[in-house]
Structure formats: structure tokens, C-alpha cells
Amino acid sequence: MPAWALLFLSISAFAQSSIRGFPPPLEAEHRQRELKARLIPEASRIRTYMQRMSAEPHHAGSPASRAVAEYALGLLREWGFDARIETFEALLPYPTSRVVELVEPVRYRARLQEPILEEDSDSGDLHQLPTYNAYSASGDVTAPLLYVNYGLPDDYEHLKRLGIDPKGKIVIARYGQSWRGTKAKVAHEHGVAGCIIxxxxxxxxxxxxxxxPAGAFRPPHGVQRGSVMDMPLYVGDPLSPGWASEPGSKRLKLEEAQSIMKIPVLPMSYEDASALMRHLGGPVAPEAWRGALGFTYHVGPGPAKVRLKLDFDWSTRPVHNVIARIPGTDWPDQWILYGNHHDAWVNGASDPLSGASSLLESARSLAEMRRTGWRPRRTLLFALWDAEEFGLVGSTEWVEKHQEELDQKLAVYINSDSTGKGGIGASGSHSLEQFVREVLRDIQDPASGKPLLEARRPPRNGSTATPEEFRLGSLGAGSDYVAFLDHAGVSSLNLGFGGEGGGGVYHSIYDSFAWYTRFSDGDFTYGRTLSAVTATMLMRLSGAAFLPFEFGSVARTIQRFSEEIVKVAGKDAGKLDLRDLNTELGKLAAAAKTLEADYQAAARRDSAPPDRLGPINEALYRTERAWTLASGLPGRPWYKHHLYAPGMYTGYGAKTLPGVREAVEAARWEEANQQATVASGAIRSLTAELGRISAMLRALP
Ligand SMILES: [Zn+2]
Known part of the structure; x- marks a missing residue:
């Protein structure tokens, strides 16, 4: 092949896979550095971090949690980061008494304890937190037992059709389909006296x-702990909604805290549950309600009668966040932050240490790059959050404390949590969809060698058509991005591998190093790939002359959300007035197109001086704030974002255009139309911002 052909080939390959926001002269050098950075993460180091941090149970508020924070702090400092621990204090109740007894027709006292397994020495560790649901109410109730399937609103509708009144009963619901806190809340709304999950x-x-230990799934006495805080109302310390809880700061009284559950709630193993449920009478459970226990499922209520007695210490405990930074050279007041929590319910090898260990290796890789002369142009921050498991407490208090500064400076928040093996999951702000697509295009799946963008995304419905176009999922309330996105209006992403391997040790004492290395990403190849993905993202976000936001995806996504809402409205769609919203969407799409042309033109030219680019980038990342309105969502003012929120009745699950959508779902048409007006206003201000940024880009030399 003649030299000119080679040149032509390399130029065309180059043009196809350009990196958003990097003018060509900067891009070539950046690409070389990125390739180097992606070779740094080592599986064996990720393994070591996990082994060390999962050696002892380290729930939030415990000395072991502090020790894990200090271990991470030590590593980050050793690697040259400016790092420190920021401490808050929060209501983190531990149980003091847990009793479940079957009192009729026979007596049985539930074991409520996970046995030690010879094959897993960590299962015998001291200082394990007992099995419980954090923020359950204290209480002592005795009542007939009633089986409510997954405890969804629809399940209670079904009970009503059967003529069964849940009022005053103790209900037993199975985990799955909805978030556990939602099960407890729905039970309470039906007048239930106590709830077992x-x-x-x-x-x-x-x-x-x-x-x-034979396989990956939940053993008979395994129990899923977890919080039942009313997270769709607000997250973080229940006693300080909207402000940081520090020693000496204002706190609500316990009885004023709205996010604490109003009835006693306790999780249980299937061995214990089976001993209660086999004594249920009444109608045979509908087929869809039947699980895999070895008897015919009956609904009840009774004759099984149960006593549920719970007490908690309602103590305030310390919360330790680790924060590390590398200052940016050109725009030190523009920040890119990557966080993962470090607290666990017990040993937490998978949740959260698989993600936390990958984060540490990502941080080490960038520290290594710094030694080779690379410098981030924007400031990079790494965070290891505490007390995520109780209700995203560490990250939320931190956001509430630094809110004004974050509003000015924080451009993007990246989050990870448990990660395993399989396909990559990515959710977040749709203004970053194009950015994520490019990163996944440039990094290979370790098993197939294909770009992550193409690997393991079989088309839906088993069809053989080309795989669907990559789309970001929407964020609900599953991890520490909530305060950033929903409260502070910071564009956010959540990343992790999963889908292969399966498992049933979530939030139990068996989420251990032994389990993870046998049944999940045991050789840490996906953990290493996640480090490469996040390191690449951080290098691009901190180094780009123009931050890689793109708004055509936003307009298309909102269009899809609004079509979904029309479908939900069904035959009542005529009561819903989305004309304004659609007009504004049209204008947004046009402004996004114009901006994209101006953005590409500016990025093709040589880079303008940093002081000209600073304000343009600040305007770009602050576009997400167009969605956050001071008044918040109806009935939950802490949630400011009008494009994404966790659903009031889906918990972890996301609702898009939540103000409109939830009003439509509840057939509150006046509120739905008011909220459509509010959303239209947010779109209008976003469109205006895009116009302003276009003008700034065109004015560049
Ligand atoms: Zn987690």
C-alpha cells in the first residue's frame, strides 16, 4: 500500500472515532495518553483492596467503617492526592431487640440469624449487624398474618377483590418487583400493623x-438487610432534610422526621418465613403470587397469628466521607467528581467494595499518569461515601453542605456501586449520552474483545435485527447520585457491569470475598475494565477544551418520555394538555441542532485561550440546573429536578417528567397540566441557555 493510502486510511479512521470536545491538535496527544492510562489498572491490586476492606464487617457508624475510610485515605495520600476525611453525623439506628413469634396455631420463634458456613470464614466474623430494616419503627404488635405477594399497590387491589381487609394485620411480602421501603409504605397506607419482608x-x-456455598444463590437462612427510609420523599439524614448534619447543627425531633417508617418492618429468611406461612389458611394464592416454598400458598389472614417486636437505639453516629483531589491546571474551579460508597451492611465484598476497589484503581491510574507529565485541565475529585446503605447519607450530607460551591463548580458526577461481570449498565443525564457512547466505543469488552458499545446487547424480543441504538437509562434512587442529580441539578452518570453469574447474597453476611471470588468477577477483569472506563471518562471530562454535552439526545429522550405519558393516560389522554410542552420541545430540538453545529465548528478550529473557554464550559455544565426549580416536585420539595426522580411508588425505579407523569398515573388532571406548564418552562429556559452558548461559541476567534 502506498504511503498516501495509509495516511488516508488513518485519517478516515480518525475522523470516524473522534473524541468530542478535543480540537484535532489536542486530540492526537490525548488519545495516546488515554491508551497509556487504560493499560495501568491491575486486577491483582483491585483484588487486594477488596480483600483488605472486606476483611471485617464495616457498617456505617462502626469503628470498622472508620478504619476502611482511613485505609482508602492512606492509599490516596500515598499516590499523591490531596485527600481528607470529612465527617458528618446522622441518625443511624441499630436494633436492640428483634422478636418474631408464631403464637397460633402452634408456637415457633423465628431464628433471625444467618448461620456460620465452614466454607466462608467471614461468615463467622464478630460485630455483624443483625438482620433488620433500618428506619423501621419500634413497636410490639400481635396480629393475624396475611400474605400480600410483592406488596405492590396492585396486590392490595387484588386482596380487596377477594374481600380481604389488611387493616390491623401483620403482612408478609416477598422481596422483588418493588423497592423494600415502598412495600412498607404501601402496607402502612393500608392500615397494616406490621410488615415482614x-x-x-x-x-x-x-x-x-x-x-x-455450593452455588451463588441465597441459602435457607440468608437474609436481605436494607433501609426502609422513605427515599422518594427525601434522602440523607432523616433529621436534617435540605441541610448538612454536623456536630451542633439544627436537627429535627425524631417524631418530626417524615422519612422514618411508621410501622415495624423486619426482613426474614425463607426458612423462617416458611415456618409462618405454612400455617396460613383462607383462599389459595393466585398463581402469580406463588413462590417456590414446598407447600400450597394461602393468602390468610390467619389462622397463623404472629407477634412482631422491634426496638432500636435511635442513635446519632459519625459518617466519614473520604475526598481526594487533583487540582486542574486551566480551570481549577470546574470540577469532575467520581464517587462510590465504602460502607456495607456486613462485609460487602460485592456491595460496595467491588465498585470502591475499581474506583481506587482508577484513582491510582490517574496518579500514575500524573507522574508521566499528564495534568487534568479541570479539577478531579474522588469520593468514598459512608452510610449509603442507610439512605445515601454520606453523599447527601456532603452535597447539602457544599451546595453553593457545587452549584458553581461541579460539572459532572460519576457514580459506581456493586459491579460484577457481564454487560455494562449505564444510566444518567441524557446530555451525556453521546459522551458515554464514545467512551464505550473506544474500550473493549474483556471477554469478546468487541467494543463495550456492541458487546452483549442482544436485540430485544429475540429478533435478529441489528442491536438497538445505545441509550442511557434514567436514574432513580439506587445509589449516591441522587443528591447530585435530583437535589443539586448536577449532570450524573451511574456505571457498572452485571447480568452474568447471578446471586442471592445481597445485603447478607455471605456477600464476602469468598463468595465474590467464586461466583462474580473472580479474576477482576471486569473490575479492571470499569477502572479503564472511568479513568477514560475522567481524562476526557477534565481535559476537553469543550465539555462533551450534547442536547439532541435530551430533546429526543423527552419526546419519548412525553409519548409514554400519553400512553399512560390512555383513554383520558384528552384531559391532558401537552401542546405547550410539544412546542417547547420542537424549539429545544432546533436549538440543540444549532448548538451542535456551533460546537463542532469551534472544536474543529484551534483551541481558543482557556480564559475564553471557561465561561462557555461553565454555561454548558450548568444547563442541567435549568431542570431544578426551588419549589421542587409536588409533595416532595427536596426533589428539585423536573426531568428525573425516583417514583413515589417505585422507589429505586426512575420516573421521567415526574411531576406530570405521577399526576397522570393518579388521574389528577389539573395537577398534570400544571406540571406540564412547569416542565415547559424548564425546557424554555434550557433552550434559551443553548442559544446563549451558541452565541458564545460563534464569538470565539
Ligand atoms: Zn451499594
Whole structure:
């Protein structure tokens, strides 16, 4: 091949895979550095971090949690980061008494304890937090037992059709389908006296595969701990909604805290649940309600009668966030932040240490790059959050404390949490969809060698058509991005691998190093790939002359959301007035197109001086703030974002255009139309911002 052909080939390959926001002269050098950075992460180091941090139970508020924070702090300092621990204090109740007894027709006292397994020495560790649901109410109730399937609003509708009144009963619901806090809340709204949530073997136990230690799935006495805070109302410390809780700061009284559950709630193993449920009478449960326990499922209520007695210490405990930074050279007041929590319910090898260990290796890789002369142009921050498990407490208090500064400076928040093996999951702000697509295009899946963008995304419905176009999912309330996105209006992403391997040790003592290395990403190849993905993202975001936001995806996504809402309205769609919203969407799409042309033109030219680019980039990242309105969402003012929110009745699950959508779902048409007006206003201000940024770009030399 003649030299000119080679040149032509390399230029065309180059043009196809350009990196957003890097003018060509900067891009070539950046690409070389990125390739180098992606070779740094080592599986063996990720393994070591995990082994060290999962050696002891380290729930939030415990000395072991502080020790994990200090271990991470030590590493970050050793690597040359300016790092420190920022401490808050929050209500983190531990249980002092847990009793579940079957009192009729026979007596049985629930074990409520996970046995030690010879094959997993960590299962015998001291200082394990007992099995419980954080922010359950204290209480002592005795009542007939009633089975409510997953405890969804629809399940209670079904009970109503059967003529069964849940009022005053103790309900038993299975985990799955909805978030556990929602099950407790829905139970309370139906006048239930107490709530037990158990893991049915059909959902993550022997029905799915061999149970631990033979296989990955939940053993008979395994219990899923977890918070039942009313997260869709607000997250973080229940006693300080909207402000940081520090020693001496204002706190609500316990009885004023709205996010604490009003009834006693306790999680249970299927071994214990089976001993209660086999004594249920009444109608046989509908087929869809039946799990995999070895008897015919009955709904009740009774004759099984249960006593549920719970007490908690309602103590305030310290919360330790680790924050590390590399200052930016050109725009030190523009920040890119990557966080993962470090607290666990017990040993937490998978949740959260798989993600936290990958984060540490990503941080080390960038520290290594710094030694070779690379410098981020924007400031890079790494965070290891505490008390995520209780209700995103560490990250939320931090956001509330630094809100004014974050509003000015924080451009993007990246989050990870548990990560395993399989396909990559990516959710977040749709203004970053194009950015994520490019990163996944440039990094290979370790198993197939294909770009992550193409790997393991079989088309839906088993069709053989070309795989669907990559789309970011929307963020609900599953991890520490909530305060950033929903409260502070910071563009956010959440990333992690999963889908292969399966498992049933979530939030139990069996989420251990032994389990993870046998049944999840045991050789840490995906953990290393996640480090490469996040390091690449951080280098691009901190180094780009023009931050890689793109708004055509935003306009298209909102269009899809609004079509979904029309579908939800169904035959009542005529009561919904989305004309304004659609007009504004049209204008947004046009402004996004113009901006994209101006952006590409500016990025093709030589880079303008940093002081000209600073304000343009600040305007770019602050576009996400167009969605946050001071008044917040109806009935939950802490949630400011009008494009994304966790659903009031889906918990972790996201609702898009939440103000409109939830009003439509509840057939509150006046509110739906008011909220459509509010959303139209937000779109209008976003469009105006895009116009302003276009003008700034065109004015560049
Ligand atoms: Zn987690």
C-alpha cells in the first residue's frame, strides 16, 4: 500500500472515532495518553483492596467503617492526592431487640440469624449487624398474618377483590418487583400493623440455582438487610432534610422526621418465613403470587397469628466521607467528581467494595499518569461515601453542605456501586449520552474483545435485527447520585457491569470475598475494565477544551418520555394538555441542532485561550440546573429536578417528567397540566441557555 493510502486510511479512521470536545491538535496527544492510562489498572491490586476492606464487617457508624475510610485515605495520600476525611453525623439506628413469634396455631420463634458456613470464614466474623430494616419503627404488635405477594399497590387491589381487609394485620411480602421501603409504605397506607419482608427461593434462592456455598444463590437462612427510609420523599439524614448534619447543627425531633417508617418492618429468611406461612389458611394464592416454598400458598389472614417486636437505639453516629483531589491546571474551579460508597451492611465484598476497589484503581491510574507529565485541565475529585446503605447519607450530607460551591463548580458526577461481570449498565443525564457512547466505543469488552458499545446487547424480543441504538437509562434512587442529580441539578452518570453469574447474597453476611471470588468477577477483569472506563471518562471530562454535552439526545429522550405519558393516560389522554410542552420541545430540538453545529465548528478550529473557554464550559455544565426549580416536585420539595426522580411508588425505579407523569398515573388532571406548564418552562429556559452558548461559541476567534 502506498504511503498516501495509509495516511488516508488513518485519517478516515480518525475522523470516524473522534473524541468530542478535543480540537484535532489536542486530540492526537490525548488519545495516546488515554491508551497509556487504560493499560495501568491491575486486577491483582483491585483484588487486594477488596480483600483488605472486606476483611471485617464495616457498617456505617462502626469503628470498622472508620478504619476502611482511613485505609482508602492512606492509599490516596500515598499516590499523591490531596485527600481528607470529612465527617458528618446522622441518625443511624441499630436494633436492640428483634422478636418474631408464631403464637397460633402452634408456637415457633423465628431464628433471625444467618448461620456460620465452614466454607466462608467471614461468615463467622464478630460485630455483624443483625438482620433488620433500618428506619423501621419500634413497636410490639400481635396480629393475624396475611400474605400480600410483592406488596405492590396492585396486590392490595387484588386482596380487596377477594374481600380481604389488611387493616390491623401483620403482612408478609416477598422481596422483588418493588423497592423494600415502598412495600412498607404501601402496607402502612393500608392500615397494616406490621410488615415482614422475606426472600422467596423463587426469586433469589434454590429455584434459580444451587445455594451458597455450593452455588451463588441465597441459602435457607440468608437474609436481605436494607433501609426502609422513605427515599422518594427525601434522602440523607432523616433529621436534617435540605441541610448538612454536623456536630451542633439544627436537627429535627425524631417524631418530626417524615422519612422514618411508621410501622415495624423486619426482613426474614425463607426458612423462617416458611415456618409462618405454612400455617396460613383462607383462599389459595393466585398463581402469580406463588413462590417456590414446598407447600400450597394461602393468602390468610390467619389462622397463623404472629407477634412482631422491634426496638432500636435511635442513635446519632459519625459518617466519614473520604475526598481526594487533583487540582486542574486551566480551570481549577470546574470540577469532575467520581464517587462510590465504602460502607456495607456486613462485609460487602460485592456491595460496595467491588465498585470502591475499581474506583481506587482508577484513582491510582490517574496518579500514575500524573507522574508521566499528564495534568487534568479541570479539577478531579474522588469520593468514598459512608452510610449509603442507610439512605445515601454520606453523599447527601456532603452535597447539602457544599451546595453553593457545587452549584458553581461541579460539572459532572460519576457514580459506581456493586459491579460484577457481564454487560455494562449505564444510566444518567441524557446530555451525556453521546459522551458515554464514545467512551464505550473506544474500550473493549474483556471477554469478546468487541467494543463495550456492541458487546452483549442482544436485540430485544429475540429478533435478529441489528442491536438497538445505545441509550442511557434514567436514574432513580439506587445509589449516591441522587443528591447530585435530583437535589443539586448536577449532570450524573451511574456505571457498572452485571447480568452474568447471578446471586442471592445481597445485603447478607455471605456477600464476602469468598463468595465474590467464586461466583462474580473472580479474576477482576471486569473490575479492571470499569477502572479503564472511568479513568477514560475522567481524562476526557477534565481535559476537553469543550465539555462533551450534547442536547439532541435530551430533546429526543423527552419526546419519548412525553409519548409514554400519553400512553399512560390512555383513554383520558384528552384531559391532558401537552401542546405547550410539544412546542417547547420542537424549539429545544432546533436549538440543540444549532448548538451542535456551533460546537463542532469551534472544536474543529484551534483551541481558543482557556480564559475564553471557561465561561462557555461553565454555561454548558450548568444547563442541567435549568431542570431544578426551588419549589421542587409536588409533595416532595427536596426533589428539585423536573426531568428525573425516583417514583413515589417505585422507589429505586426512575420516573421521567415526574411531576406530570405521577399526576397522570393518579388521574389528577389539573395537577398534570400544571406540571406540564412547569416542565415547559424548564425546557424554555434550557433552550434559551443553548442559544446563549451558541452565541458564545460563534464569538470565539
Ligand atoms: Zn451499594
Amino acid at each position: 422475606y426472600s422467596d427461593p423463587r426469586d433469589d434462592g434454590y429455584f434459580r440455582g444451587d445455594v451458597y
